[in-house]
Amino acid sequence: MNTVIIDYKAGNVQSLLFAIERLGFSAKLTNNPDEISKADKVIFPGVGEASFAMNSLRETELDLLIPELKQPLLGICLGMQLLCKDSEESDTKALGIFDVSVKRFPDSVLVPQIGWNQIYDLKSDLFRDIPEQSYMYLVHSYYAEKNKNTIATTDYSESYSTALQKDNFFGVQFHPEKSGVFGSKILENFLKLMNIRNLS
Template sequence: MKIVIINYGAGNIQSIKFAIQRLGYEAVLSNDPEEIQQADKVIFPGVGEASSAMQKLKESGLDTLVPKLKQPVLGICLGMQLMCNYTEEGDTRGLAIFDTNVLRFNHGVKVPQIGWNQIEELKSPLFKDVTEKEYIYLVHSYYAPITEETVAQSTYGIAYSTALQKNNFYGTQFHPEKSSDVGEQILKNFLEL
């Protein structure tokens, strides 16, 4: 199986690569459109600020490629947020895969949310063998509201989407590669889709 982690200069890619190795797979880091298109599974990570990350995607032409991919694609953290229509962070237009806008937390909570939170309302093959209320690891100041595409949620001042799914596209606001055994199971489920 060919697994490609999109390397566009805005991702915590080494820890994802190591998490995949722990599951017995190898992943390639690439921003080559041809290599990405030939992958069986694509992971779209993201760490940092939305507008500069989007700029990097545009520079490599990946902003037009990613929404056209047909294989399973997993967006992580900022990667998931960039798959939405728009994010308030940097007033940034996203890839419009998920039909929602990303908003800044302003519900009297400390921003960013850093640490462990529970996930619930699990509705995707991504969560096979994962039980409700398991803890996952998050670091974020912006969130996707609950929509028809929400397949997991958490609460931080407000209930919000911790995972989205539409067709072959999956997104997690949390970092599966940093979420201990639960995160490992979720990554394994993605690789076995």
């Protein structure tokens, strides 16, 4: 199986590569459109600022390629947020795969949210064998609102989407590679997914 991690200068991906290797898989870090298009699985990670990340995608026209991909794609953290339509962070227009806006947590809570929090209302094969209320590791100041594509929820000031799915596109706000045994299981579930065309 050919798995690629999209390289667009948005964060250190070594821990993700190590987590994939521990599961007995391998992945290649690339920004080559042809390699990404031909991959069996695509992982779209991200740490940093939304507008910088989108500009980086535009430099190599990956902003045009990503929405056209047909194989399973997993966005992680900022990667998930960039799959949404826009973000309050620097008033950024994103990729528009999920029809939902990304908003900043209110000042009434500690921002960023850093540490472990629970996920619940799990609704996808991505969460096969993952118990409700499992803890995942999160580091973020912005969140996707709940919507028709929400497949997992977390509470922090209010309930929000901690995972999304539309067709072959998946997104998780937490870092599965840093979330212990259940995070590793979520990565494994993604890597074992069959190619998907019409899930909602």
